[in-house]
Amino acid sequence: MKSWLAGLTLSAALLTQAAPIDDLVKAAEMDDGRTVLGLLLKGVDPNQHDARGRRAIFVAVHEGSQRALDSLLASPLTRVDEANAEGETPLMIAAIRGALPAVQALVKRGAAVNRAGWTPLHYACSGPDNGVAAFLIAQGAELNARSENGTTPLMMAARYGNSDLVPLLIKAGAEPRAANEQELTAADFAQRGERDKLAAELRRLMKERQRAADAANSAK
Incomplete structure (x- = not known):
């Protein structure tokens, strides 16, 4: 008993x-x-x-x-890195919301900045930002990461991001000549987002990069 x-x-x-x-x-x-x-x-x-x-x-x-x-x-x-049903991690959700304190806390706790497919940087470049992209880049985010269909963070920034993101990514080393599976570049994304001035600037950068690449190859 x-x-x-x-x-x-x-x-x-x-x-x-x-x-x-x-x-x-x-x-x-x-x-x-x-x-x-x-x-x-x-x-x-x-x-x-x-x-x-x-x-x-x-x-x-x-x-x-x-x-x-x-x-x-x-x-x-x-x-911290277990994805939801849509394949998104908590860091990705915080990034697209521009929630910098949450992003910083998650990264400090060990959340992965880089992953296969869509990344937190892709998501940061699709939202209000609030310094999230710059923080992720400083933490080693892959600038030219490719989603499943070849989309890069620069492409997302060109169509959806705030006006500071494209210059930030370009300065950090993002490649404007990259194209996705539909052969669309960041300039095309900007054009589809009716950002004509940005599209023109990206096309100018593409030509400039290509001329520099051709000159480097000719010098070899």
Whole structure:
């Protein structure tokens, strides 16, 4: 009888420690870093999905819940590079939102700056930026990374990014002559985005780079 009661008491204690994942995700959504930390200390797995199929780290990034994100990243159990159903990592989501503090925190925690296919830099160049692209480049982001269809960050910046991104990428060494699988260059992307002036400047750079390359080859 005593052993049975002891087992029952232990089971009850474990149940009180194992708070549901729904509470953790809700705390992340509300940017309640203290509750997030408390639930993690009680044994909640931060990588589980809640009843709506959401993971806490993605919710924190999407909602701009920096305090909650910091608490999640403080746990060694939180997997920072596990992608969602669309193949996006938390760093990619933070990058496209221009959430520099979140990007910095994720990279500090070990999130991969480079990956096969679409990268955080591609995503940064598609959003408001807020210094995210420059930070990722400083962290070693591949300037001429290719998505599955050959798209580069420069192409995304040319069509979707803010006005500072293309000069930033070019200065850092991005290749304006690169083309994707549809034979579209960054200049073509700019043209499709009705950024005619930028398209003209990119075409000028392409010709300039090609002349320099031809001259270098002739000198060999």
